Amino acid sequence: MARVRQVDTILDVPAERWNALTGTDQPFIQHGFLAALEASASVSADHGWQPAHLLVEDGDGRLVAAAPLYAKNHSYGEFVFDFAWANAYRQVGLNYYPKLVNAVPFTPVAGPRLLAADDTARALLAEQLAGLPAALGVSSLHTLFGDDLSTQAMSGVGAIARRGCQYRWYNRDYADFEAFLGQLSSKRRKEIRRERKRMQDAGVKVEVRRPADIGADLWQTLYGFYGRTYAVRGQSPYLTRAFFAELCDRLPDQVLFFIARHQGTPVGMAFMMVSRDTLYGRHWGCAADYHSLHFETCYYAGIDYCIEHGLACFDAGAQGEHKIRRGFEPVATWSNHVIAEPRLAGAVDDFCAREADMMASFQAEQRERCNFDAQPAPRP
Numbered sequence: 001m002a003r004v005r006q007v008d009t010i011l012d013v014p015a016e017r018w019n020a021l022t023g024t025d026q027p028f029i030q031h032g033f034l035a036a037l038e039a040s041a042s043v044s045a046d047h048g049w050q051p052a053h054l055l056v057e058d059g060d061g062r063l064v065a066a067a068p069l070y071a072k073n074h075s076y077g078e079f080v081f082d083f084a085w086a087n088a089y090r091q092v093g094l095n096y097y098p099k100l101v102n103a104v105p106f107t108p109v110a111g112p113r114l115l116a117a118d119d120t121a122r123a124l125l126a127e128q129l130a131g132l133p134a135a136l137g138v139s140s141l142h143t144l145f146g147d148d149l150s151t152q153a154m155s156g157v158g159a160i161a162r163r164g165c166q167y168r169w170y171n172r173d174y175a176d177f178e179a180f181l182g183q184l185s186s187k188r189r190k191e192i193r194r195e196r197k198r199m200q201d202a203g204v205k206v207e208v209r210r211p212a213d214i215g216a217d218l219w220q221t222l223y224g225f226y227g228r229t230y231a232v233r234g235q236s237p238y239l240t241r242a243f244f245a246e247l248c249d250r251l252p253d254q255v256l257f258f259i260a261r262h263q264g265t266p267v268g269m270a271f272m273m274v275s276r277d278t279l280y281g282r283h284w285g286c287a288a289d290y291h292s293l294h295f296e297t298c299y300y301a302g303i304d305y306c307i308e309h310g311l312a313c314f315d316a317g318a319q320g321e322h323k324i325r326r327g328f329e330p331v332a333t334w335s336n337h338v339i340a341e342p343r344l345a346g347a348v349d350d351f352c353a354r355e356a357d358m359m360a361s362f363q364a365e366q367r368e369r370c371n372f373d374a375q376p377a378p379r380p
Contacts, residue, residue, distance in 0.1 A: 003057045004128050006069070010034045010053055017063040021115035025254075027273045027280070028104045029111050032250030034068055040243035043105050048074045052100070054132075056116075056125050065116040065125040068104060071138070073097045077238055079108035079318045080144045080164065080335045088344055089139060096139045100132055103144035106238045108166070108318035109280055110333050113143050113150040126153035133340035141338040154336035160349045162335045163356040165363050167321075167328035169299075169314035170376045174307050177300070180327060184371050188325055195292040196300055199260075204267065204293065206260050206301040211248035214257065219244070222257060222269045225285030239283070244271075258305075260286070260297045270298045279306050281316035299326050312376070321366070329375055330366035332359070 007013060015031035022029050037043040038051060049070045056065035075082055078101065089096035102113050114129070116122035133141050143154050155161050174180045181189045199205075214222070223241050230237045248255050254275065260268035268286035272279055284298050299316060306314050316323065324330070337352070339345035367373075 001059055002064070002124060003059075003061075004124075005055050005057070006052050007055060008053075009038055009051050010068070011038060013053065013055065013063070013066070018066060018115070021063065021066055021117060022112055023115075024112060025275045026109070026111045026278070027251055027254040027275060028107045028109055029068070029113075029115070030251065033247065034104070036243055036246035036250055037105055037239075040240045040246045042239045042243045043070070048072055048076070049105055050098075054125065054128060056121060056128065064118075065114070065121040067102050067114055067125055067129060069129075070101045070103070070105065071098045072101050075099075077106045078103065078142075078144055080142070080162065082142070082337075085140075085339075085344070085348060088347065089341070092341075092343065094139070094341060094344075099139050100136075100141040101144065102129060102141065107282075108145055108333075109315060110145045110166075111147050113146040114153050122149065122153050123156065126157045126159075130154070130157040130159060130338050133338055139340055143336040145333055145335060151334045151336060154338075159336035159338045160345070160352050161356070162337060162352045163359040164333040164335070165330050165359055165366070166318060166333050167316065167323035167366075168331055168375070169303055169306070169316065169323075169328045170372070171306050171310070171312050171314075172376055176307060177304055180303060180307065184327060188327075188371070192300070192326060195295050198292045199296045202262065202290075204260055204262050204290070204296065206258050206297055208301070208305060209257050209259060211252050211255050211257075218259075218266065221266050222259070222271075222285075225266075225269050225287065226271065226283050227285070228287075229283070229285045256305075258297050258301050260293055268293050268297050270302070272302065274311070277312040279311050279314045281314070295326065299323070299328075303327070324366055324369050327371070329370050329372055330363045331375065332363060 018031040027033050043049040049072060052069045052071050054067045054069050055063060058064050086096035114122050114125050116125055129141055143150060181192060227237045254273050256272045256274055258270040258272060259266055270281060271283040272281050279302055281298055281302055286293055302314050339348050
């Protein structure tokens with residue numbers, strides 16, 4: 001008979017058992033990434049992310065399904081925006097917070113959210129997740145940026161599906177960056193060449209370093225760049241300095257820093273992660289606002305890296321219609337939502353249905369603006 005339980009830290013779950021269920025080498029759902037968030041206090045009850053991971057074990061105590069799960073008292077760091085839903089709860093005299101979020105904190109990257117040994121275990125996990133709001137007396141459960149299996153499982157238990165749109169670059173076996181540019185319109189080729197030349201003329205070069213190649217002083221500089229991105233908006237950074245140390249200890253082979261130097265001096269950086277076939281752009285920062293530095297560090301250098309290393313895809317992060325002009329393509333993303341209050345569940349369902357139609361039209365319009373008819377089929 002299956003046993004279902006929750007734990008308040010992933011550090012209590014053996015890494016090899018968790019990772020055995022992921023079915024992917026995508027870094028964000030790996031035990032090491034989630035553990036680094038908790039061990040560094042980037043994720044904690046004090047920051048509004050209380051770990052409450054859901055586990056399913058078989059009769060022999062073997063872990064057969066798991067979901068990264070958090071109790072939250074705000075909606076920041078999710079990238080699927082539900083502030084209007086929280087306001088609707090207030091208007092009818094109900095509390096929206098706390099809510100439950102089945103997601104990877106601060107990470108709008110589509111991937112597994114319901115980890116399972118097989119379809120039966122995944123279906124049981126989905127059923128248990130969907131029942132948590134009523135069982136725990138909270139407003140809702142939100143599965144964010146799920147892959148196809150996670151989205152299908154949650155839809156199968158009645159969770160409301162919500163559609164979004166992101167942009168990804170696909171490698172069509174380009175020999176080099178110029179071969180990629182050759183697939184773009186003349187106008188876009190000129191724009192990109194102009195932006196890259198601006199960096200070259202300024203003497204800015206981007207180098208790629210792994211954690212072992214970064215000394216203490218450079219670490220401090222890079223984290224300062226990351227923190228400045230938030231400071232200019234009057235916010236504190238989501239990730240602590242300790243997070244990067246923890247992550248590099250736990251997943252050293254999947255961490256990359258793209259460091260922009262002006263005459264040898266670091267002026268900007270992009271923190272990225274890598275899997276077998278995909279480069280993931282995550283965070284960016286710089287010493288000051290330089291024209292085109294963001295595009296060179298976060299996009300063009302990443303495309304160069306993908307071509308050089310034979311990676312199939314570059315997922316450069318959430319949002320950003322400007323990515324279309326730089327060779328990225330629109331793709332649909334999905335989240336699923338269980339709303340406990342019947343009076344509001346119907347309204348949210350209706351909203352998501354209308355929004356999905358709008359997002360489908362928007363994605364089609366974006367597809368017409370890009371230079372590619374369809375994304376390449378996944379490589380075997």
